Amino acid sequence: MPRIPIKEFLPPWSSRIRPYPPGKPIEEVERELGHTAIKLASNENPLGPSPKALEAIRRCLDRVHLYPDGGGYYLRKKLAEGHGLEMDQVILGAGSTDLIELVAKTFLTAGDEAITSESAFYIYRLAIEEMGTGLVLTPMRNATFDLAAIAHAVTHRTKVVYLGNPNNPTGTMFTADELDRFLESVSPRVLVVLDEAYYDYVQRPDYSRSLDCVRRGKNILVLRTFSKVHGLAGLRIGYGMGDRELIECLNRIRSPFNASTVAQAAALAALDDREHVARSIESNRQEMKFLTEELTVMGMRYTPSVANFLLIDTGRDCEEDFVRLLHEGVIVRPMKIYKFPTSLRVTAGTHKDNLLFLEALHRVMTAPVRAGKV
Numbered sequence: 462m463p464r465i466p467i468k469e470f471l472p473p474w475s476s477r478i479r480p481y482p483p484g485k486p487i488e489e490v491e492r493e494l495g496h497t498a499i500k501l502a503s504n505e506n507p508l509g510p511s512p513k514a515l516e517a518i519r520r521c522l523d524r525v526h527l528y529p530d531g532g533g534y535y536l537r538k539k540l541a542e543g544h545g546l547e548m549d550q551v552i553l554g555a556g557s558t559d560l561i562e563l564v565a566k567t568f569l570t571a572g573d574e575a576i577t578s579e580s581a582f583y584i585y586r587l588a589i590e591e592m593g594t595g596l597v598l599t600p601m602r603n604a605t606f607d608l609a610a611i612a613h614a615v616t617h618r619t620k621v622v623y624l625g626n627p628n629n630p631t632g633t634m635f636t637a638d639e640l641d642r643f644l645e646s647v648s649p650r651v652l653v654v655l656d657e658a659y660y661d662y663v664q665r666p667d668y669s670r671s672l673d674c675v676r677r678g679k680n681i682l683v684l685r686t687f688s689k690v691h692g693l694a695g696l697r698i699g700y701g702m703g704d705r706e707l708i709e710c711l712n713r714i715r716s717p718f719n720a721s722t723v724a725q726a727a728a729l730a731a732l733d734d735r736e737h738v739a740r741s742i743e744s745n746r747q748e749m750k751f752l753t754e755e756l757t758v759m760g761m762r763y764t765p766s767v768a769n770f771l772l773i774d775t776g777r778d779c780e781e782d783f784v785r786l787l788h789e790g791v792i793v794r795p796m797k798i799y800k801f802p803t804s805l806r807v808t809a810g811t812h813k814d815n816l817l818f819l820e821a822l823h824r825v826m827t828a829p830v831r832a833g834k835v
């Protein structure tokens with residue numbers, strides 16, 4: 462039997478898609494290089510999950526032969542109460558990336574347009590491209606979403622705009638007033654997806670009032686996640702908040718068991734552990750200060766960040782510096798794909814890991830660069 466040329470079944474736009482390159486897992490470095498490494502590549506919480514979440518995970522393990530509560534009743538109830546919303550204004554996802562894609566699957570098709578920024582979180586553009594939808598990328602201004610440029614790029618074909626606040630990988634933010642002005646300036650027909658994955662880390666008083674926008678009935682979906690400050694990235698659990706009609710539309714397409722029993726139990730317990738959240742935020746504040754001060758002393762250039770990571774411009778090929786740091790036992794993220802060909806993105810880790818990173822970076826930056834492959 463001849464092999465089925467399966468690639469021919471792909472819709473034409475699929476062949477242009479470049480899959481998301483995730484942070485390199487520690488196990489992969491161990492396999493490939495034969496030594497262990499610290500991972501500062503995916504903006505995870507270096508303090509790990511809350512002990513209360515771990516206890517809740519253990520308690521639900523004898524129920525994992527049963528399907529999860531597909532409606533996520535208790536978690537949605539708690540999230541709704543905690544945010545001053547109704548339960549039917551909340552939707553759960555297998556991480557916020559699940560919801561980023563769900564919006565695209567629900568609303569976009571070929572012939573539509575959707576907008577995001579050139580150096581925004583890569584999953585936004587993938588979600589748009591997967592649907593064969595026209596991808597409109599606007600340039601950033603001062604490494605921040607240029608909301609005026611996005612408003613200008615809206616046409617009668619635009620259905621969705623994806624915004625990250627703070628943005629990954631730049632760590633920059635726009636203010637609540639700037640978002641209000643943007644929402645006033647774009648047609649209410651455009652759905653704005655506002656990804657606030659790093660919400661808890663931002664200390665600036667002029668940051669988000671996004672839930673007011675939801676309560677005012679704006680056409681907006683606010684996304685948050687348990688992957689960052691709650692330290693549950695491996696469980697894949699995030700949530701969206703918006704108008705109930707919007708949530709109802711998304712629920713039509715949502716995969717029915719997208720939030721596992723374990724993830725729901727852990728997330729519920731994580732919400733109760735305010736101390737762990739406060740500890741994580743404080744640790745991040747101190748370590749971001751430490752990293753930025755040390756990088757300044759080293760004469761390194763970086764983009765000031767309100768989140769838990771830093772975009773560092775080494776002024777050299779980022780893929781090569783990435784490999785050099787891997788050999789030093791530190792996993793960071795090269796940023797060529799985000800149009801920063803000489804930058805690395807580094808997560809603020811524990812103090813010990815940050816020291817190891819700074820020492821490794823110093824060695825890499827001062828070692829003579831040899832021609833050829835690193």
Ligand SMILES: Cc1ncc(COP(=O)(O)O)c(C=O)c1O
Nearest residue numbers: 556557558582629658686688699
């Ligand atoms: C801006 C942004 N949104 C969403 C995510 C993904 O979050 P989740 O683990 O909830 O899918 C990330 C992860 O790095 C991110 O940087």
